[in-house]
Amino acid sequence: MTAYGILGDVPPTDPEGFLTFLKSLPSPEIYEAVTEGEPLDDAVSHRFPTSLRRRYERLEGFPAGLLIAGDAVCSFNPTYGQGMTVAALSALVLRAHIAGDGLPDPLSYFRDLARDAVDEAWQQALVNDLGFPGVEGPRTPEVLEVQDYIGQLLTVARENSEVMAAYARVISLTEPFRTLRAPQVRQALDLFPQVRA
Numbered sequence: 001m002t003a004y005g006i007l008g009d010v011p012p013t014d015p016e017g018f019l020t021f022l023k024s025l026p027s028p029e030i031y032e033a034v035t036e037g038e039p040l041d042d043a044v045s046h047r048f049p050t051s052l053r054r055r056y057e058r059l060e061g062f063p064a065g066l067l068i069a070g071d072a073v074c075s076f077n078p079t080y081g082q083g084m085t086v087a088a089l090s091a092l093v094l095r096a097h098i099a100g101d102g103l104p105d106p107l108s109y110f111r112d113l114a115r116d117a118v119d120e121a122w123q124q125a126l127v128n129d130l131g132f133p134g135v136e137g138p139r140t141p142e143v144l145e146v147q148d149y150i151g152q153l154l155t156v157a158r159e160n161s162e163v164m165a166a167y168a169r170v171i172s173l174t175e176p177f178r179t180l181r182a183p184q185v186r187q188a189l190d191l192f193p194q195v196r197a
């Protein structure tokens with residue numbers, strides 16, 4: 001059982017405080033499910049200061065024979081569950097670049113890494129983080145539009161398992177975000193009364 005918070009809204013580790021935190025969530029099901037179970041152990045706390053992306057692809061040069069992947073390029077808020085997938089995607093990019101003869105070109109590797117392994121996950125994390133009023137950063141019209149769209153989508157996903165599945169594929173990084181703009185998803189949103197209202 002993992003509970004998490006952001007910007008100081010942190011779940012306490014004592015049993016009573018932990019349950020009180022769960023009870024404060026908008027959805028009662030989690031609290032109800034947990035109170036039916038027995039804790040196996042004491043709760044432990046893990047703090048994560050910030051997501052961090054290093055833009056190696058913007059450098060003008062990089063030492064030959066050295067490449068960087070995974071968290072060392074971009075480390076994500078663990079609660080978003082993206083880091084291992086991005087590390088695995090990094091490994092695929094790395095494999096492609098070390099397949100040829102001779103040393104790979106680092107900057108070409110970093111450009112592919114940014115595009116094929118990191119961008120999608122980073123954009124999702126960014127849009128999510130900027131949904132918290134206390135997070136600093138520019139809310140561009142594009143960010144606000146995506147936040148609004150995801151808000152509508154999640155409203156519909158509560159009752160439409162296909163929309164939920166499409167959303168789950170995107171947040172697990174098996175499909176890109178653009179698949180959520182597919183006509184069948186948009187149609188499901190348009191048909192939903194709360195979204196239309």
Ligand SMILES: Cc1cc2nc3c(=O)[nH]c(=O)nc-3n(C[C@H](O)[C@H](O)[C@H](O)COP(=O)(O)OP(=O)(O)OC[C@H]3O[C@@H](n4cnc5c(N)ncnc54)[C@H](O)[C@@H]3O)c2cc1C
Pocket residue numbers: 046069070071072075076078079080081082083084085087
């Ligand atoms: C609490 C927590 C929960 C997480 N939950 C999820 C999740 O649910 N889903 C998800 O996708 N991601 C999750 N992540 C993120 C995920 O663990 C990382 O993104 C992923 O492990 C990154 O892989 P990596 O190989 O780049 O780095 P790491 O897994 O950190 O591997 C780096 C390795 O290098 C070793 N090392 C460091 N320095 C040296 C040195 N000088 N010499 C030799 N070895 C060295 C370290 O010991 C380590 O074994 C979570 C992270 C945390 C902290």
